[in-house]
Amino acid sequence: MSEDRLRHAAALIQRIETSEPVLRAFTAYDPVRIRAEALGAPQGPLSGLSVGVKDIIDTADYATGHGSPIYDGWHPRSDASCVTLLRAAGAVCVGKTVTTEFAFFRAGATVNPYDHARTPGGSSSGSATAVAAGMIDIGLASQTAASLTRPASYCGIVGFKPSYGRYASAGIKSLAPSFDTLGTMTRDVATAALADGVLKGPVAAPTPLVAQAPKRIGLCRTPHWAEAGPATQAALEQAAGLFGAQVEVAEIDLSAFADAADLHITIMSYEAVQALAWEYTHRRDMLSPQISALLEAGRGISYATYRTALARAQDLRARMAELTPPGTVLLAPAAPDVAPLLSEGTGSPLFSRLWTLLRLPTITLPGLVSATGLPVGVQLLGPFGEDEALLAHAAWAETVLPARPVPPAVSLG
Amino acid sequence: MSEDRLRHAAALIQRIETSEPVLRAFTAYDPVRIRAEALGAPQGPLSGLSVGVKDIIDTADYATGHGSPIYDGWHPRSDASCVTLLRAAGAVCVGKTVTTEFAFFRAGATVNPYDHARTPGGSSSGSATAVAAGMIDIGLASQTAASLTRPASYCGIVGFKPSYGRYASAGIKSLAPSFDTLGTMTRDVATAALADGVLKGPVAAPTPLVAQAPKRIGLCRTPHWAEAGPATQAALEQAAGLFGAQVEVAEIDLSAFADAADLHITIMSYEAVQALAWEYTHRRDMLSPQISALLEAGRGISYATYRTALARAQDLRARMAELTPPGTVLLAPAAPDVAPLLSEGTGSPLFSRLWTLLRLPTITLPGLVSATGLPVGVQLLGPFGEDEALLAHAAWAETVLPARPVPPAVSLG
Numbered sequence: 001m002s003e004d005r006l007r008h009a010a011a012l013i014q015r016i017e018t019s020e021p022v023l024r025a026f027t028a029y030d031p032v033r034i035r036a037e038a039l040g041a042p043q044g045p046l047s048g049l050s051v052g053v054k055d056i057i058d059t060a061d062y063a064t065g066h067g068s069p070i071y072d073g074w075h076p077r078s079d080a081s082c083v084t085l086l087r088a089a090g091a092v093c094v095g096k097t098v099t100t101e102f103a104f105f106r107a108g109a110t111v112n113p114y115d116h117a118r119t120p121g122g123s124s125s126g127s128a129t130a131v132a133a134g135m136i137d138i139g140l141a142s143q144t145a146a147s148l149t150r151p152a153s154y155c156g157i158v159g160f161k162p163s164y165g166r167y168a169s170a171g172i173k174s175l176a177p178s179f180d181t182l183g184t185m186t187r188d189v190a191t192a193a194l195a196d197g198v199l200k201g202p203v204a205a206p207t208p209l210v211a212q213a214p215k216r217i218g219l220c221r222t223p224h225w226a227e228a229g230p231a232t233q234a235a236l237e238q239a240a241g242l243f244g245a246q247v248e249v250a251e252i253d254l255s256a257f258a259d260a261a262d263l264h265i266t267i268m269s270y271e272a273v274q275a276l277a278w279e280y281t282h283r284r285d286m287l288s289p290q291i292s293a294l295l296e297a298g299r300g301i302s303y304a305t306y307r308t309a310l311a312r313a314q315d316l317r318a319r320m321a322e323l324t325p326p327g328t329v330l331l332a333p334a335a336p337d338v339a340p341l342l343s344e345g346t347g348s349p350l351f352s353r354l355w356t357l358l359r360l361p362t363i364t365l366p367g368l369v370s371a372t373g374l375p376v377g378v379q380l381l382g383p384f385g386e387d388e389a390l391l392a393h394a395a396w397a398e399t400v401l402p403a404r405p406v407p408p409a410v411s412l413g
Numbered sequence: 414m415s416e417d418r419l420r421h422a423a424a425l426i427q428r429i430e431t432s433e434p435v436l437r438a439f440t441a442y443d444p445v446r447i448r449a450e451a452l453g454a455p456q457g458p459l460s461g462l463s464v465g466v467k468d469i470i471d472t473a474d475y476a477t478g479h480g481s482p483i484y485d486g487w488h489p490r491s492d493a494s495c496v497t498l499l500r501a502a503g504a505v506c507v508g509k510t511v512t513t514e515f516a517f518f519r520a521g522a523t524v525n526p527y528d529h530a531r532t533p534g535g536s537s538s539g540s541a542t543a544v545a546a547g548m549i550d551i552g553l554a555s556q557t558a559a560s561l562t563r564p565a566s567y568c569g570i571v572g573f574k575p576s577y578g579r580y581a582s583a584g585i586k587s588l589a590p591s592f593d594t595l596g597t598m599t600r601d602v603a604t605a606a607l608a609d610g611v612l613k614g615p616v617a618a619p620t621p622l623v624a625q626a627p628k629r630i631g632l633c634r635t636p637h638w639a640e641a642g643p644a645t646q647a648a649l650e651q652a653a654g655l656f657g658a659q660v661e662v663a664e665i666d667l668s669a670f671a672d673a674a675d676l677h678i679t680i681m682s683y684e685a686v687q688a689l690a691w692e693y694t695h696r697r698d699m700l701s702p703q704i705s706a707l708l709e710a711g712r713g714i715s716y717a718t719y720r721t722a723l724a725r726a727q728d729l730r731a732r733m734a735e736l737t738p739p740g741t742v743l744l745a746p747a748a749p750d751v752a753p754l755l756s757e758g759t760g761s762p763l764f765s766r767l768w769t770l771l772r773l774p775t776i777t778l779p780g781l782v783s784a785t786g787l788p789v790g791v792q793l794l795g796p797f798g799e800d801e802a803l804l805a806h807a808a809w810a811e812t813v814l815p816a817r818p819v820p821p822a823v824s825l826g
Binding site for chain 1: 483591695
């Protein structure tokens with residue numbers, strides 16, 4: 001068995017070393033550790049699978065930098081709960097993947113595996129690219145605005161953000177605790193379900209996965225449809241057409257949710273100033289202009305305004321619950337368009353703010369492409385807490401959509 | 414001004430050095446640091462006030478041990494947000510106060526200032542004793558079950574646990590994120606309101622405090638009345654009598670909430686195993702029997718059971734909201750009885766589980782004593798999010814209750 005494991009580790013390291021110089025998905029990975037961990041890993045439901053850990057998530061062995069020079073070379077004493085659970089289930093932790101600064105907007109060095117001049121999206125940039133390029137099987141990712149859904153869309157992979165609170169947050173750097181949600185990136189729904197069986201509880205218990213068509217699909221063009229680019233509009237219509245051949249698809253009017261994106265910005269800005277109080281107070285000169293602007297905006301929000309936004313968010317959650325009886329799946333854009341050029345940043349979170357505010361489980365599915373061949377995801381959402389059902393519906397949807405486009409092999413020439 | 418500040422710091426150090434050898438409220442305090450911090454503190458709303466920081470809360474200068482040998486000598490890179498905010502508002506951080514292990518049950522060395530053979534209560538043991546004995550003005554404390562309300566009751570001080578989520582949790586060791594709530598211990602309501610003005614937002618904004626009688630008081634003997642000892646039963650009736658002379662007091666029937674305490678245990682146990690996954694997996698031999706038993710129990714709970722408990726908790730919150738229109742205050746026992754003997758542990762959390770489950774703001778008020786002269790608190794609770802109103806009602810109640818009993822001076826003889 002040891003030889004098998006070493007062979008497997010060698011192949012894993014080979015894939016990383018081939019792609020990493022170009023794709024730059026990792027802040028740290030260490031072949032010596034990978035081999036040692038592969039040899040010593042317990043047998044479990046994730047045996048044979050490799051994991052990349054977004055670098056806002058604590059690891060005691062690999063430095064944890066939060067995408068900020070303030071935490072250069074920082075070693076927490078313990079691993080985050082999610083890392084502990086994945087390792088205990090047999091997965092091998094390959095290293096830390098690039099995050100934007102504190103999971104906000106300042107980009108790291110990672111590029112999009114489909115077009116190296118484009119962003120992989122943020123903030124879970126490294127996990128998205130590493131999964132898309134086959135360097136890891138499971139990328140730990142997180143979302144406070146659109147940090148999981150958008151890079152999954154840009155990189156043509158499956159991005160699963162469960163219901164808020166489903167996976168343990170212990171040991172993850174917080175940006176806005178009302179929204180911060182841990183999730184996974186994988187190349188297929190089955191692997192997302194496998195990881196879910198480990199991450200949802202302290203004791204691994206398989207999440208059953210039988211592909212099942214939903215009773216109905218609610219098509220959500222959202223209040224921001226006019227801001228969706230041609231690739232996104234085409235992908236949503238195409239997905240609706242493919243699904244509609246098998247189940248009822250009916251448009252859902254979300255005009256009552258038109259203020260959701262602004263509410264999300266208010267709550268996130270306020271909480272970010274609280275969460276990053278130490279960094280703002282004592283290391284302000286080491287913050288980027290992007291996060292400084294967020295924190296300055298947050299400082300201008302009164303507690304009363306914040307509280308009102310929280311109460312309104314709670315109302316909207318109750319309203320959405322009425323619109324989504326069990327058996328319902330919502331279909332919505334995952335990002336405004338294909339991945340922008342690197343010079344344009346990591347893309348707009350607009351199409352996820354509503355859903356993050358509502359705390360619904362969401363899964364982004366690949367398969368569709370733009371006129372120029374770049375990946376464009378669509379997201380499926382389910383009622384709060386109905387994560388198993390959403391995964392089952394996603395497994396069905398995966399069979400209806402075209403196969404995931406495979407990114408070009410990295411060439412160093 | 415520097416001389417005033419040094420004199421003030423010297424008096425503070427003197428008070429600590431007199432009491433600490435007997436009361437053992439601190440895991441760490443450093444006269445050199447205290448003087449330096451007093452000299453350099455910015456002018457702000459908390460100028461002149463001293464703070465003790467419960468040792469599950471990160472500080473970069475003082476070691477942060479979480480009450481566990483696993484974290485002996487551990488220095489985080491940054492201060493928790495709450496520490497940053499208090500210091501930026503002019504308060505001087507005096508040191509770290511004793512917590513039980515991971516804010517659960519294994520007691521530290523702290524004793525009750527009214528009777529050194531008795532517990533101060535847990536888990537916020539050191540903050541409670543240090544505030545009661547006049548060693549600090551503000552004790553940072555937290556509650557996941559009864560860790561703030563109960564020691565406040567046992568130590569005859571004001572314990573304010575705001576609505577869940579009101580104070581930032583960044584940099585605080587988590588035990589069960591559905592419940593973990595930061596709060597304060599003080600000797601009067603005015604100081605709690607002063608700290609609230611700093612802790613509730615990233616930008617200090619005074620919490621107005623005008624003593625105001627509530628419209629009505631709901632008397633909650635709770636489903637556990639038969640388990641309340643004579644001191645607690647007498648204190649509640651006495652408080653109801655005093656308040657009833659001025660406002661309407663009517664009993665509230667809580668029989669619909671009879672399962673709340675069990676729901677609380679289910680959710681807390683499940684989440685504790687998630688939150689302490691690394692410690693359980695990699696340092697099990699360094700955990701106490703108390704926390705090991707919690708984690709083993711949590712491991713026996715299925716995700717489905719946990720989810721059902723969460724949904725039921727949500728229902729109970731909605732139900733309680735109907736029972737508590739604005740202007741209502743609830744009056745309830747703060748602990749089963751006076752502080753138990755040290756050999757009996759840190760006391761039962763029974764009388765707080767319901768309220769922690771509901772996430773309501775609560776303030777424990779001192780003034781009443783047992784037949785043997787030991788302090789017994791009562792707690793006032795308000796509707797979720799109505800923290801300012803609760804503080805105003807508490808300021809009124811403080812004038813109605815007898816004055817806080819002053820603990821005996823420490824004698825080393």
